[in-house]
Amino acid sequence: MDQNLLYVLITLAIIFDLSNGIINSSNLVATMISSRAMSPKSALFLASIANFVAPFIFGVSVAKTIGEDIVDPKTITLKIILAALLGATIWNLITWYFGIPSSSSHALVGGFLGSVIIKYGFDMIKTEGIIKILIFLMISPILGLIFGYLFMRIILLLSKGASPKINIFFKKIQIVTTTALSLSHGTNDAQKTMGIITMALVTAKQLKEFIVPGWVIFISALAISLGTFFGGWKLIKTLGGKFYKIRPVHSFAAQLSSSFIILGAALLGGPVSTTHVVSSSILGVGSAERLSKVRWGVVKNIAMAWIITIPFSSLIAAGLYYIINNYL
Numbered sequence: 001m002d003q004n005l006l007y008v009l010i011t012l013a014i015i016f017d018l019s020n021g022i023i024n025s026s027n028l029v030a031t032m033i034s035s036r037a038m039s040p041k042s043a044l045f046l047a048s049i050a051n052f053v054a055p056f057i058f059g060v061s062v063a064k065t066i067g068e069d070i071v072d073p074k075t076i077t078l079k080i081i082l083a084a085l086l087g088a089t090i091w092n093l094i095t096w097y098f099g100i101p102s103s104s105s106h107a108l109v110g111g112f113l114g115s116v117i118i119k120y121g122f123d124m125i126k127t128e129g130i131i132k133i134l135i136f137l138m139i140s141p142i143l144g145l146i147f148g149y150l151f152m153r154i155i156l157l158l159s160k161g162a163s164p165k166i167n168i169f170f171k172k173i174q175i176v177t178t179t180a181l182s183l184s185h186g187t188n189d190a191q192k193t194m195g196i197i198t199m200a201l202v203t204a205k206q207l208k209e210f211i212v213p214g215w216v217i218f219i220s221a222l223a224i225s226l227g228t229f230f231g232g233w234k235l236i237k238t239l240g241g242k243f244y245k246i247r248p249v250h251s252f253a254a255q256l257s258s259s260f261i262i263l264g265a266a267l268l269g270g271p272v273s274t275t276h277v278v279s280s281s282i283l284g285v286g287s288a289e290r291l292s293k294v295r296w297g298v299v300k301n302i303a304m305a306w307i308i309t310i311p312f313s314s315l316i317a318a319g320l321y322y323i324i325n326n327y328l
Helices: 002-034 040-058 061-068 078-097 104-120 127-158 166-203 214-230 233-241 248-267 274-289 296-327
Strands: none
Touching: 002 040, 002 078, 002 104, 002 166, 002 214, 002 248, 002 274, 040 166, 040 214, 040 248, 061 127, 061 166, 061 248, 078 104, 078 166, 078 296, 104 127, 104 166, 104 296, 127 248, 127 274, 166 214, 166 248, 166 274, 248 274
């Protein structure tokens, strides 16, 4: 029974990884496509390749945070992991269906909290680990706003008086910034799936300690890469045009600031939301020109999705755990 459940968990983790790639593809290429720097297919292909190679270059610190810092992997059960993963995946699909940029990181944390609390109460929650994760998740969008604003102001200052031909430079340089952003995404987001699978392997006693196997790194990187390539067009439209009209300079500045924050957090072992960071960077960039440039009504709707993600994914996971525990 446990062996079969483990196979189910690994399969669902890969599906979660695919959905993560689909959802976050918009974060990686939306501004590039909207600014007409690259065709959609070419942009998604570039992003998917960078997503795949990233974990092999930058390591798996985030996977260890997800796998060890929320709850003790040796005290958790496969049913808890299953409920948490299903809860996060269902929430991802709901927000994808309605075209709302949401956070897979928040959904996953919420899923674990809901399933663990309904099983043990709060006794098995690692408070320090949760606080660390929440700090990264909450501070990163603020940094995105600040970095986006500052980078845009610096770029405007340096390019003052330049001819319109500078747009050609901003279009071409986005190949570099999109690659950097995609590498940071692959380094951060694919590792969440690696953490889940490795946690399940430890729980099922297939591993003696929390060390991410090479085959787990490979399939997680491949899944998020494929998800990125197939893309989430509803979300690309939201991020690429609903805040304000994206020009090449906006895309360059937003990608540059997002890359710094996401990659920096990943190297520190901090899971962040690519959606939050990229969205806030876009806002910071737009605000650097003028506050009225940004359509703040759209921001309000997205912010609401950010706020409700952890509570709703927790509730979904808690309900699923009750069903799984009593009927499976």
